[in-house]
Amino acid sequence: MDILGNLLIGFETALSVQNLLFCFIGVGLGTAIGVLPGLGPNATISMLLPLTFALSPTTALIMLAGIYYGAQYGGSTTAILVNIPGESSSAVTVLDGYQLALSGRAGVALSIAAIGSFVGGTIATIVLALFAPALTSFALKFASPEYFSLMVLGLVSSITLARYSILKAIPMVLLGMLFGTVGMDINSGVMRFTAGIPELFNGLSFVAIALGIFGFAEFIRNLETGKPQEAEVAAVHSLWPTKDDLRRSTMPIMRGTLIGSVLGVLPGGGAILSSFASYTVEKKLSKTPQRFGKGAIEGLAGPETANNAGAQTSFVPMLALGLPSNPVMALMLGALIIQGIVPGPNTIAQNPTLFWGLIASMWIGNLMLLVLNLPLVGLWTKLLQVPQHILLPGIVAFSCIGVLSVNNEPTDIFVLTMFVMLGYGFTKLKCEPAPLLLGFILGPMLEEQLRRSLIISMGDPMIFLSRPISAVLLVVAVGLVLVATLPHIARKREEVFEEE
Amino acid sequence: MAQLHKMSSTRDRLSGLLFFIIGIGFCIGAATGLKIGTASQMGPGFFPMLVGGLLALFGLIIVAKPGKTSGGGKSGIAWRGLVMIIMATLSFGLFVRDLGFVPTMMLTVLLACFASPDMKPLIAIVIAASVTLFCSVAFIYGLGLPLPLFGPWLQF
Numbered sequence: 001m002d003i004l005g006n007l008l009i010g011f012e013t014a015l016s017v018q019n020l021l022f023c024f025i026g027v028g029l030g031t032a033i034g035v036l037p038g039l040g041p042n043a044t045i046s047m048l049l050p051l052t053f054a055l056s057p058t059t060a061l062i063m064l065a066g067i068y069y070g071a072q073y074g075g076s077t078t079a080i081l082v083n084i085p086g087e088s089s090s091a092v093t094v095l096d097g098y099q100l101a102l103s104g105r106a107g108v109a110l111s112i113a114a115i116g117s118f119v120g121g122t123i124a125t126i127v128l129a130l131f132a133p134a135l136t137s138f139a140l141k142f143a144s145p146e147y148f149s150l151m152v153l154g155l156v157s158s159i160t161l162a163r164y165s166i167l168k169a170i171p172m173v174l175l176g177m178l179f180g181t182v183g184m185d186i187n188s189g190v191m192r193f194t195a196g197i198p199e200l201f202n203g204l205s206f207v208a209i210a211l212g213i214f215g216f217a218e219f220i221r222n223l224e225t226g227k228p229q230e231a232e233v234a235a236v237h238s239l240w241p242t243k244d245d246l247r248r249s250t251m252p253i254m255r256g257t258l259i260g261s262v263l264g265v266l267p268g269g270g271a272i273l274s275s276f277a278s279y280t281v282e283k284k285l286s287k288t289p290q291r292f293g294k295g296a297i298e299g300l301a302g303p304e305t306a307n308n309a310g311a312q313t314s315f316v317p318m319l320a321l322g323l324p325s326n327p328v329m330a331l332m333l334g335a336l337i338i339q340g341i342v343p344g345p346n347t348i349a350q351n352p353t354l355f356w357g358l359i360a361s362m363w364i365g366n367l368m369l370l371v372l373n374l375p376l377v378g379l380w381t382k383l384l385q386v387p388q389h390i391l392l393p394g395i396v397a398f399s400c401i402g403v404l405s406v407n408n409e410p411t412d413i414f415v416l417t418m419f420v421m422l423g424y425g426f427t428k429l430k431c432e433p434a435p436l437l438l439g440f441i442l443g444p445m446l447e448e449q450l451r452r453s454l455i456i457s458m459g460d461p462m463i464f465l466s467r468p469i470s471a472v473l474l475v476v477a478v479g480l481v482l483v484a485t486l487p488h489i490a491r492k493r494e495e496v497f498e499e500e
Numbered sequence: 501m502a503q504l505h506k507m508s509s510t511r512d513r514l515s516g517l518l519f520f521i522i523g524i525g526f527c528i529g530a531a532t533g534l535k536i537g538t539a540s541q542m543g544p545g546f547f548p549m550l551v552g553g554l555l556a557l558f559g560l561i562i563v564a565k566p567g568k569t570s571g572g573g574k575s576g577i578a579w580r581g582l583v584m585i586i587m588a589t590l591s592f593g594l595f596v597r598d599l600g601f602v603p604t605m606m607l608t609v610l611l612a613c614f615a616s617p618d619m620k621p622l623i624a625i626v627i628a629a630s631v632t633l634f635c636s637v638a639f640i641y642g643l644g645l646p647l648p649l650f651g652p653w654l655q656f
Contacts, residue, residue, distance in 0.1 A: 054643070165512070167558070167561065167562055167565075168512070168515055168562060170558055171515075171519040171523075171555050171558040171559060171562070174519075174523070174551050174554050174555040174558065175519065175522060175555060177547075177551050178522070178523075178526050178548060178551055178552060178555065181526075181547060181548045181551075185544035187542075187544070188535070188543065188544045190534060190535070190544040192530075192534060192544055192545075192548065193526070193529055193548070216585060216589075219581075219585065220578050220581045220582050220585060220615075221578070223578040223580070223581030223615060223616060224576065224577070224578040224581070387618070388616070389613075389615075389616030389618045389619050390623070390627065392612060392613075392615060392616060393609045393610075393612040393613045393615075393624075393627050393628070393631060394609070394627070394631045396585060396588050396589070396608065396609070396612035396615075397605060397608060397609050397612070397631050397635060398635075400588075400589055400592040400593075400608060401635060401639055401645070404592075404593075404596065404645075404647075405639070405643075405645055408645075408646060408647075410593045410594070410596060410597055411593075412593075413589055413590075413592055413593025413596075414590070414593050416589055416593075417586055417589045417590050417593065420585065420586060420589060421582075421586065424582060426515075428511075428577060429511050429514060429515040429518070430511055430515075431515050443551075447547040450542070450547065451542045451546075451547075454539045454540055454542065455540060455541070457540075458540045459538060459539035459540030459541075460539075461539070
C-alpha cells in the first residue's frame with residue numbers, strides 16, 4: 001500500500017539523528033515549560049518559536065510538534081499534582097486527576113494519563129496518515145472562491161470556541177486581519193499603515209504578536225493574584241496502576257481516542273473540545289456517575305486520551321488545507337510561513353518528507369514522553385516548586401532575545417511591547433486573543449482569495465453563493481454562528497468555559 | 501449581582517468603543533492614503549476599508565448592546581507587573597544595539613525582577629547576573645547572535 005511506503009519515508013526522516021535530537025529537545029523543553037503553572041501550550045510555543053527558525057522546515061516542525069505535546073503533557077502534570085490546569089484542555093483533568101492525587105494515587109493518575117495519551121496519539125497518528133492525503137485530493141478541486149469560503153468557515157469556527165462572548169470574538173478576528181495588512185501590499189507594492197517606518201515594510205512580526213498576546217499577557221495575569229500561589233504539590237508514590245485501574249481505563253481510552261480523532265479534524269475542534277466531550281460521554285455512560293469529580297479514573301483516562309488524539313488530528317486541516325483550526329495550529333502555520341512554506345493542498349505532494357516525517361516523529365515523540373517523563377516526574381515536581389517570581393525574569397529575557405533574533409531588528413521589540421499592552425488589555429476586557437492571531441495569519445490570504453474571486457466574477461460578490469462548494473461552506477459557517485448563539489447552547493458554552 | 505452585571509457591561513462598552521475607534525482609524529487611513537479601487541479591481545485600500553468598516557460596525561453593536569453574562573473578574577489590574585515588564589522589554593529594544601548585550605540584559609532582567617512584589621534586591625542581582633551570563637554564552641557565543649557584548653556607547 002502507498003501509505004506504508006510513505007510511512008517508511010516518514011520514519012526514515014524522523015529517525016535521522018538531527019530530527020531525533022530536536023524532537024527530544026522539543027518534547028523536553030515543552031514539558032519543562034508546560035509544567036510551570038499558568039504557562040499553557042500557546043505561551044510555550046510562542047516562546048520557543050524563534051529557536052526553530054534556524055532549522056530546516058521539517059526539523060522545525062518536528063520540534064514544534066514536540067513542544068506542543070510536551071507542553072500538553074506538562075499541563076496535565078500540573079493539573080494532577082497541583083490542581084492548576086496549565087491550559088484549558090486540562091481543565092477537565094483537574095476534576096478527577098487532583099482528587100486521585102489527594103487520595104495518594106498521583107503516580108497512578110500520571111501513568112494512566114501518559115498511557116492514554118500514548119494510545120490516543122498512536123491511533124490518531126494513523127488517522128492523520130489516512131485522512132490528510134484524502135482531504136488534499138478533495139481540496140485540489142478548490143479555486144479562489146472556495147478557498148475564501150473555507151477560510152471564512154475556519155475563522156468562524158475559531159470564534160465559536162471563544163471562551164467569552166462570541167460577539168466580541170468576531171471583532172478580534174477583524175482586528176487581526178487589519179494588523180495583517182500592515183506592510184507592503186503584495187499586489188501594488190504600496191506601503192500600508194507603516195507610518196513610514198522602513199522596518200515595518202515586511203509587516204508586523206508574527207513572533208512579537210504571538211508572544212505579546214499569548215506569552216506576556218499570561219505572565220502579567222499570573223502576577224495579579226498578588227502572592228504567587230504556593231504550589232502544594234501532591235506526593236507521588238507508586239507509578240504502577242492496578243489491574244482494576246487498567247480494566248476501568250481501557251474503554252474510556254478507546255472511546256477517548258475515537259472522540260478526539262474525530263473532533264480534532266473538525267475546524268474549530270482540537271484538544272479542548274475533545275477533552276470536554278470525552279468527559280461528558282464517560283460520565284453519561286458510567287454506571288456510577290456519582291464517582292466522577294471524586295477521583296474516578298475513567299474521568300481522567302478518557303479526556304487525557306481524547307485531548308492528545310485531538311491535538312494530533314488537528315494537524316490535518318492545517319497541513320492539508322492550510323487552515324489552522326486552533327491557536328496552536330495558527331502558531332505552527334505562522335512558523336511554516338516564516339520558513340517559506342505556505343501549507344495548502346499541494347504541501348503533502350511537494351514535501352513528502354515534511355508531512356510523513358512529522359507524522360512519524362509524532363509517534364516517536366509520544367513514545368519519548370511515555371518512556372522519559374514518567375521516570376522524570378520527580379524533576380517536574382521540583383520545577384513546579386520554584387516560585388514564579390524567580391523564573392519570570394529569565395522568561396522575559398529569553399522572550400526578548402527570541403523576538404529580536406528573528407530579524408535582528410529592535411523595532412520588533414517595540415511591536416512586542418505594543419502587543420503586550422494590547423494583549424493584557426484584551427484579557428482585562430474579556431476579549432479572546434486567539435482569534436486575533438488567526439485573523440492576522442489568515443487575513444492576507446483571505447484578501448488575496450477575495451481579490452482573485454472578484455476578478456473572476458467581475459466584482460459580483462454573488463460568486464461565493466453561486467458556486468455549490470463555496471455556498472455550502474458559507475452556509476455551514478452561518479449555521480455555526482447561529483447554533484453557538486442559541487440561548488440553550490450559549491448557556492452550555494458558559495458552563496463549559498466556566499472552568500477557567 | 502447587579503454590581504457584576506454593571507461591571508461586565510461597562511467592560512463590553514469599553515471594548516466596543518475600542519473596536520469602533522480602531523476600525524474607523526483604519527478606514528480613514530485607507531481612504532486618505534490608499535487607492536480603494538473597485539470590487540473587480542481592488543486597490544490596496546479596499547480590503548482594509550472593508551474590514552475596518554466591519555470592525556467599526558461590530559464595535560457599535562457591542563456599545564449599543566453590551567452582554568449580560570461573562571461575570572465579573574475577581575482580580576484587578578496588575579499595574580506593577582504591567583509597568584515593569586513594559587519597561588523591561590522597552591529598554592531591551594532601546595538599548596541593545598547601542599549599550600550592548602550585557603548591560604542591556606542586566607537592566608531588562610532587573611526590571612522584570614521587580615515586576616513581582618516578592619522579589620528581594622539581593623536575589624534580583626543574582627538572577628540578573630546569572631541570566632546575563634547564561635544568555636551571553638548561549639546566544640552570543642553559542643548560537644552566534646550578531647550583537648555586541650558592549651555597544652558603541654561604552655567604547656572609548
